[in-house]
Amino acid sequence: xxxxAAHQQGLIEQLExxxxxxAGRASDHAQRAMVLHHLYDHSRGAHAWxxxxxxxxxxxxxxxxxxxxxxxxxGWAIRKRHEAEDALxxxxxxxxxxxxxxxxxxxxxxxxxxxKALRSEAETSLPAPLLSALDQCHGARxxxxxxxxxxxxxxxxxxxxxxxxxxxxxALEGAWARxxxxxLGRSAKRLLGSNALARxxxxxxxxxxxxxxxxxxxxxxLPAVFRANPAQHxxxxxxxxxxxxxxxxxxxxxxxxxxxxxxx
Numbered sequence: 001x002x003x004x005a006a007h008q009q010g011l012i013e014q015l016e017x018x019x020x021x022x023a024g025r026a027s028d029h030a031q032r033a034m035v036l037h038h039l040y041d042h043s044r045g046a047h048a049w050x051x052x053x054x055x056x057x058x059x060x061x062x063x064x065x066x067x068x069x070x071x072x073x074x075g076w077a078i079r080k081r082h083e084a085e086d087a088l089x090x091x092x093x094x095x096x097x098x099x100x101x102x103x104x105x106x107x108x109x110x111x112x113x114x115x116k117a118l119r120s121e122a123e124t125s126l127p128a129p130l131l132s133a134l135d136q137c138h139g140a141r142x143x144x145x146x147x148x149x150x151x152x153x154x155x156x157x158x159x160x161x162x163x164x165x166x167x168x169x170x171a172l173e174g175a176w177a178r179x180x181x182x183x184l185g186r187s188a189k190r191l192l193g194s195n196a197l198a199r200x201x202x203x204x205x206x207x208x209x210x211x212x213x214x215x216x217x218x219x220x221x222l223p224a225v226f227r228a229n230p231a232q233h234x235x236x237x238x239x240x241x242x243x244x245x246x247x248x249x250x251x252x253x254x255x256x257x258x259x260x261x262x263x264x
Contacts, residue, residue, distance in 0.1 A: 011117055019107045021241035026096025029061035031237070032103045034226055037216060038234040039110050040209075046137045046147040048209045049159035050106055052201050055216055057099055059200055062221070063191040064092045070187060080183055087179040091188065094175035102163040109162060114138050130158040 024031040036057065039050035067088055074081040112122040113134035122131055133155040140147050179188050190196060204212040217227055226233040 008117060008121065011115070012121055015108065015111055015118070017245055018238070018241070019104050019111075021245065022107065022238070023100045023104050026093050026100060027061075029057040029096065029099060030222055032099060033057040033216070034222065034230065034234060034237070035107060036103055037213075037230055039106065040213065041230055041234075042141070043110075043137055044141050044147070045209060045213070046140060046152065047110070047155065047159075048152055048205075049156045050110075051209055051213060051216065052156075052204060053102060053106065053163075055204055055212060056197060056201065057103075058216070058219060058221065059197070060095055060099060060192065064088070064095075066191065067184060067188060071184065074183075084179075084182040084184040087175075087182050088184060088188070091175040091179050091192070094171050095192065098167050098172060101166040101168070105163050105166045106159060109134060109159075127158070127162060129154075130162050133158045 022031070022035045033054040036050045036054035039047045040054070043050070068085075071081055071084050071088065074084070109122075109126055109130060112118050112126060113131055115122075126134075133151065136151055137147070137155055139145070140151075176188075179185055216222075217230060219227075223233065225236075
């Protein structure tokens with residue numbers, strides 16, 4: 001491997017580690033919402049799909065909490081309550097993993113397409129229509145140009161197609177089948193089914209993305225530091241996760257006898 005290829009591989013591995021940390025655990029919906037909001041903010045409002053996905057992350061978290069409260073009131077049916085609790089936790093974990101993979105795909109695509117040193121990797125790993133839409137997005141951002149409405153729709157559609165390709169449909173279908181076998185099935189579908197999520201996205205689109213952005217920034221479930229300065233909070237999160245990775249790497253090196261001998 002030559003120096004240029006080695007450097008590029010190092011950048012790819014660094015990006016993979018960064019996005020994995022930013023995606024958090026399956027239950028970290030609020031963290032993913034803030035990361036996705038950063039893509040919208042950084043793109044000067046062009047990446048509306050990222051904002052829509054951020055709102056969806058927060059809604060999933062709120063809906064799961066609502067369903068848990070509903071189950072807690074089922075004191076008259078202990079056995080059925082336990083079945084519903086188990087099924088809901090399975091659905092929550094699966095939806096969290098789906099949300100996680102969708103955020104990873106969006107963040108990775110945005111960063112790959114924006115980084116000149118990773119251009120060959122972007123051309124290899126990203127669908128051509130998505131890369132073209134992201135190139136237009138970055139060009140408009142760098143040039144301070146207005147983002148055409150038709151370009152917004154193209155980026156929205158291509159981002160959704162790419163995110164869908166990362167979704168494990170088999171696991172999702174299994175989790176839904178399990179919860180539909182309980183008394184919670186109808187309520188869960190009404191809040192978290194694909195049609196329900198699509199309707200919520202459509203409502204946000206009708207309101208307009210600037211208004212949706214203001215509503216997300218003011219969401220009381222997000223940290224006050226984010227609401228005060230979303231960009232600053234994102235970069236602080238990014239730095240904290242990088243510091244944590246470095247600390248973990250140092251701890252692993254300390255456990256490696258060969259590494260200690262080499263350092264000596």
